[in-house]
Amino acid sequence: MSADGSVRPGERLGDFLIERPLGRGGFKTVYAARNLNQAANGWPEQVAVCVPHAQDEEARELLRNELRVVRTLNHPNIVQELGLAESDGVLFAVMELVEGEPLSTVLAQRGPLPLEEAIEIVRQAGAALDYAHAGLAIHRDIKPANLMRRPDGTVKILDFGLARLMAHSQYRAATRVGSVAYMAPEQFSGAAGLNADLWGLGVTFYQLLTNTLPFPGRDEGSLVRQILYDPPDLTPLATDAFDPRLARVIAKVLEKEPERRYQSAAELLADLRAAQRHGALINHVEGQIEVHLRAHFPLVCLQTYEEERALASLRRVREAMAERRPIELFVWSATTGLCDRDGQPVGGSGGSQSHGDPLLALEHVFRGPDEAIYVFLDMHRHFTPVVVRLIRDAIWTVKRARKSLVFVGPSPVIPEELAADATLLFYPPPELPELERLVEDTAADAGCPEPEGALKETLARALLGLTGREAERVLRRGILSRGALDASVAEAVLADKEQTVRKEGVLEFCRPTVGFGDVGGLTGLKTWFGKRRQAFDPAGRRFGLRPPRGVVLVGVPGCGKSLTAKALAADWQVPLLRLDLGRVYASLLGESEGRLRRALHTAEAVSPCILWIDELEKAFSGLGQARDSGVAKRLFGTFLTWLEDRQAAVFVAATANDIQRLPPEFTRKGRFDEVFFVGLPGADERAGIFRIHLARRQRDPVGFDLPALAAASAGYSGAEIEAAVVAGLYRAFAEDARELTDGDIRAALAESPPLSKARAGELEYLQQWAAGNARAA
Template sequence: MNGKQPDTALDIETLVRARYALIILETYEEDRAIAMLGEIAERTGRLLVTWSVTQGLRTIDDEPYADEGSRDLLNAFNAIEAKKDSLIAVFKDTHNIITEQNPMVVRRVRDLASSLKYGSDEHIKTVILLSPVVRIPADLQKSVSVITLPFPNKGDIDKVLSNLLISQERNAKTDADKETIKEIDKELSENGNRDTILKACLGLTLNESEDVLAKSIVSTHKIHPAVIIQEKEQIIKKTGILEFFRQEENLGTVGGMDALKSWIQKAKMRNSKEAEKFGLRLPKGILLIGYAGTGKTLSSKVIASELGVPLLRMDMSSISSKWYGETSSKLKQGLNQAKAVSPCVLLLDEIEKMFSTGDGGSQAQGHEETLRAMSVLLTEMEENTEPVVFVATCNTPYNLKPELMQRFERIFFVGLPNQEERAEIIKIHIAKVKRNPDDFEIDKIVEATEGMVGREIRTIIQEALASAFYEQAKDVTTEHIVAEAKNLVPMSHQKQAEFGELRKWAENKCTMATSPLPAQVKKKPEKSRKLEMTG
């Protein structure tokens, strides 16, 4: 990772010393967070206490700090307020309790924040709400500061790996098991293997890293990157924010779009040590605009494959939430995970579903949470120093904010494939059903698929295959494909006006993914003199 990781401990300590009364620390890693807060408490001369609904208030040594009544959140607040200690009080899982549905609790939190901020100079107290998600009732928005604990870096994971190997060797039941651990440790020290393993664990919590490393040792008697990546896919998928895609596409699986392909090849050249020494970095991102089914998402997979990095997909509609702060929190969490996994390609699929401004005065334009989330994305794209390539797709770009579009280094318009491109697409999909394209009359199929996008061409070839099977034909033929093409009315014909409008919009705003065909030059008639012959 090239960027400098935020010093979250320093940020929190600064707020504590500045007497901020109420802080939200967003993280799934309770143990890691509490260990960090314990160090801050020690440096600032505070006592660290924790609260949960099951155990009430307890000290860091797991001793009761108040009576059993402190399991009630309001009673716990009262106890904190009354204690004659300088404190950092960590409250767990309050995002399900401090909500707009509990106005009395929200009011008590506001009172507590004011009381602690302007209370005794002798007994200074800070309340930290530890939560995996940020949900801030509107009444508390101005009373709380929010800090996100970033994913562990390679140094953090390296400590976990070292401790795991030490404990495994110590607890080995046989000499053979001890030798296995020693062999693993030896392999890790060779040819940069340890660094490869640490990179593979980026984007996971410390507990998740320890689990996948342990699983690899148990299942393969090695620490194998493939095992880690496989587990990592499942872990990332469980968050519901990002989806991990395997790289199975390449430039050969995309028909046409020569200008976009040229950009991808140049981006690949920039992913090298030579380019880095020259002062080049990976592109920050591109925006792919066009009709549905034209290959925008496929192109993002090809970009990741050609760069040799993972592809993470963020479905913009899935991270929207009715809770104040949760949409931007989910977006930030996904961006942080992408940075931790980097280098990678981050696909923001159908970006207009979240960031379209709508018509003047529309709800989307004025929705504060949408604006907050957009601010998070704009800042990240502008200031991020990690090798994350943002690839956004969009079907209807008319209401995208200009400042969002300006964040992308290149905006491509992916239109309807021309004849040559349809021929390429047809051959690709015929080959995908394990048939030889040379056995088909491609020109006839090209003519029959006028106005179709790649997805529609794939559909008719699949349907032709099914028809041939139902007929018990020897094999699928050109005639089967042409017949299926006649049964499908292309979307470009059904929505001719909309397709024309989008094409017109894109002409002066985008780079065409397909280079225009050279205009045919009309031959001028040859000059000749007409002679008048004498008799």
């Protein structure tokens, strides 16, 4: 044995021949060894030998303590300690040899694990902890490195060296031990109870799902402060890939107060299983559908172009609901009539006779099973007065029984008589896990190599926002044109997304032709944008940054607000989408909100991107007016909710001229990062603007007295300065196409007084408001 306590392979330690090291911790090293004296000691031929790095009395006592604790535990998920042995003054432990990998190694090799796999690990480890806690044994160092997974999937808890027996479960362990990142707050004060192990299990579960820690301190000091005082960072779980219930489970297991935490692993597992049932649903909308149906909402309208995916979701929701009590599913379409969940026509008058007409199918709602979901496809094509009346009668029936009506179709149009009882849900395009499976399936169907690792994720992320059919067409086209699925397929997706934007009709796909070099002045705004250029980069996320959410540019007309939005897209090299809210408004009830939702989902589909909203204050000009009929108010609420809840990397650049008409709800933190005031350019900025516009028109700015032109244009906006340069060119061209001079520009300035003079009062109010409410651009 060497000075540092290590043993070389091939050395003999008592009755054991050391074969290879299995792992090294802060206290001991574990080796695989062959038992050379089975007949005498009665232990298996292959064992694990745990050798402390030191042989002082403290190290020996820790080893004896581990054996004393683990000998009281006999559980399939706890490694079995066989006994202690000593050779030449070296005390060591002999235990069951567990072939496999610690979860820390699994995470390093594979990254985040699927939810089902992570829950199964927690189930096994939790069962072992509950068993140990029933015997009043606490581990105090639950972490991935101390959880070994065998090839058959069995999980074993290792290293009870820090464990201790407690006389009664209400007592607390009185020393600070454990790995800091996995320690419960009470462990830092030496008062760890049994559910301190559940804290460590909760941190481990979070790490299995995200491959990060819920308290990402950069050093031990900051890590301890976060554990003691800060809430866990649940941002990685706030995506569509995880059901919202999962974050609540994590938050509860990581409660600072032990009494508010789960008191047993069985409680934790029960809530995880409930979250898993919802997590098994393909997307968060399936969870919403289930909630509405369980709550007996009488009419749910599911807007989607992907009928097949929506029906598959409804079948999964029915299966989840049927776990508690039986419930049927019926589907009606004009071509098949009313069918049961197996696709068989329903007999009697509600069966084959219901082709083309929903009346007989609606009658089945009254006399059908007590608990059922009735799905109607493309009902917006059948809203005759008689059908609407029958739907209203059916709604009264389903309110009193455990039944629900679900309308599935591409149109959100609902007759006014049904609006009070209808709940509109937008069915989203496929999300990342579903698209990754689509990439795998499409490659397998085509017989080409399946993309793996980063390439598969890159392709799936590029397809985000496309419908399932659109995504499959892009993949198949890539295979046909390239013979395989490679990175170039992701580049071709942008063209398809541009088509998606153009088909939507509300958004305009802009291709910027200007950069920040074409924007005069606005140094503060340019600097702010420059610091956030890499905001969408994964390295920034790992550093702890979140993508910026957006800015509101308020100021004088013609001072470069819209130009800045265009230049920003060119600088960040992301698509620029212009949202024309005037195109959103429609005549039918619910249609305007549906258009806005589709436009916002389209923007998320193209992300990362910039969503440009010009003259924001005009978008909801009817807000609060009697003639509005509530449309602007509903659009306003829809847009505010999206601003607050969006997860996609969509940066919103909104401009406004009239601050008095700008709703204050738009500008609070969380929806936008900053409100910038874009005022009239100063003298130096005006000189820079003249320089830009002269150079753009093939004139050398050196030949002009820029300071004099800047002085002559005091009070002019950038747009007015550009107009003066253009007017000067017309003047010079009219006089035998002579060269442009300073006099031409000054004459144009004199002929066109600036807007700041005509609207001096409004400008003064705007400047006063900006002094206390906005940041100077």
